[in-house]
Amino acid sequence: MDTETEIPDVCNSPEPSSCEVDVPNLMREEITDISLSSSGPSSSETVDVPNLLSRLKCPASSDLSRKRKLKSNPPKGLRSGKGSVAVEPSIPPSTRVKEFPNEHLSVVSRKLFCQACREPVSVKKSVLQQHIRSAKHGSSKKLLVSRKAQDKTIADMLRKYDKNKHPIGEGLSDEVRVFRIKVVKSFLKAGVPLAKVDCFREVFEESAFRLSHSSNLSQLIPFIREQEFASITEDIKGNNIGVIFDGTTHVCEAMVIVLRFIDADWQIQQRVVRLMLLAKSLTGEEVARQLIMCLSNELSVSSNQLVAAMRDRASVNNVAIQTLKIVYPCLLDVGCFSHTLDHVGEKINANVLDEFIKVLVGLFTPSP
Numbered sequence: 434m435d436t437e438t439e440i441p442d443v444c445n446s447p448e449p450s451s452c453e454v455d456v457p458n459l460m461r462e463e464i465t466d467i468s469l470s471s472s473g474p475s476s477s478e479t480v481d482v483p484n485l486l487s488r489l490k491c492p493a494s495s496d497l498s499r500k501r502k503l504k505s506n507p508p509k510g511l512r513s514g515k516g517s518v519a520v521e522p523s524i525p526p527s528t529r530v531k532e533f534p535n536e537h538l539s540v541v542s543r544k545l546f547c548q549a550c551r552e553p554v555s556v557k558k559s560v561l562q563q564h565i566r567s568a569k570h571g572s573s574k575k576l577l578v579s580r581k582a583q584d585k586t587i588a589d590m591l592r593k594y595d596k597n598k599h600p601i602g603e604g605l606s607d608e609v610r611v612f613r614i615k616v617v618k619s620f621l622k623a624g625v626p627l628a629k630v631d632c633f634r635e636v637f638e639e640s641a642f643r644l645s646h647s648s649n650l651s652q653l654i655p656f657i658r659e660q661e662f663a664s665i666t667e668d669i670k671g672n673n674i675g676v677i678f679d680g681t682t683h684v685c686e687a688m689v690i691v692l693r694f695i696d697a698d699w700q701i702q703q704r705v706v707r708l709m710l711l712a713k714s715l716t717g718e719e720v721a722r723q724l725i726m727c728l729s730n731e732l733s734v735s736s737n738q739l740v741a742a743m744r745d746r747a748s749v750n751n752v753a754i755q756t757l758k759i760v761y762p763c764l765l766d767v768g769c770f771s772h773t774l775d776h777v778g779e780k781i782n783a784n785v786l787d788e789f790i791k792v793l794v795g796l797f798t799p800s801p
């Protein structure tokens with residue numbers, strides 16, 4: 434059972450009541466004496482700093498100030514369980530590896546290591562058997578098998594990609610390349626800028642393969658994009674889909690295309706399949722081209738598979754839909770329902786709020 438002990442903090446920890454009162458006059462004199470002695474106190478006049486700190490008033494912490502708690506075990510006498518450490522028999526770990534061939538055991542630094550659970554395990558047979566029977570080991574084994582299958586798929590796709598593109602680093606081993614792809618994918622998935630990988634590089638490389646500078650790793654993004662498109666193509670296969678598209682000038686001129694469909698478990702799924710940053714706003718013809726290229730060429734959406742298109746009623750989108758209907762005649766054209774809901778808010782009569790927002794926007798508009 435763990436108990437919590439607060440880390441002593443000189444600034445934030447509750448101090449004796451003496452520190453809450455004003456510094457007495459005598460103390461003030463002492464402090465003045467210390468600060469005035471330019472040559473510093475001699476060895477016989479050593480300042481008792483802890484005593485001084487205990488008498489100085491500490492600032493009161495805000496409720497927002499984080500209280501750090503260190504979880505620690507209770508003292509030895511109060512611990513539950515036997516607390517005895519099993520004595521390791523003098524059996525070579527490789528014997529156990531041969532004895533349990535399907536349990537993903539290996540020898541690391543002359544110790545028996547479970548590759549599935551990623552932890553050292555005992556060579557003592559009864560303890561090892563207990564580990565193998567545990568639910569944790571069972572689920573870790575399944576995870577490891579699926580991870581190995583995933584790695585093999587990535588490696589196979591890499592080989593196909595190499596034949597067409599010959600990217601830099603194609604001569605590296607499959608393990609290194611797959612590891613790098615998984616790292617880049619994790620960063621992209623988490624929405625963490627890839628440049629941050631340089632800060633984590635040392636710790637990532639500690640127990641795995643060598644990485645590279647983030648600028649080199651970014652070269653893997655086109656491959657990941659292809660892989661992602663292959664996965665989306667597989668997801669939407671045989672499903673009716675709807676497409677949503679719109680542009681914004683929020684950061685720069687940008688266009689997004691989103692697909693929506695219902696999966697086999699009747700769950701609504703959504704995939705962003707295009708996010709383009711543009712020099713200028715698109716014409717209707719250009720929007721139609723992007724939609725057809727993305728849906729037909731890249732995702733192999735068949736002509737009767739696209740059943741709906743949702744967009745706002747900007748004239749460029751009217752043109753785009755007319756062109757899109759040539760390839761996808763079954764689609765239902767849905768004028769923007771979201772914008773309709775948005776317009777409801779515009780009709781609410783809130784004069785004070787309008788005035789406030791106007792002033793607020795005016796305040797920040799000139800700022801860089």
Ligand SMILES: [Zn+2]
Pocket residue numbers: 547548549550551564569570573
């Ligand atoms: Zn294990």
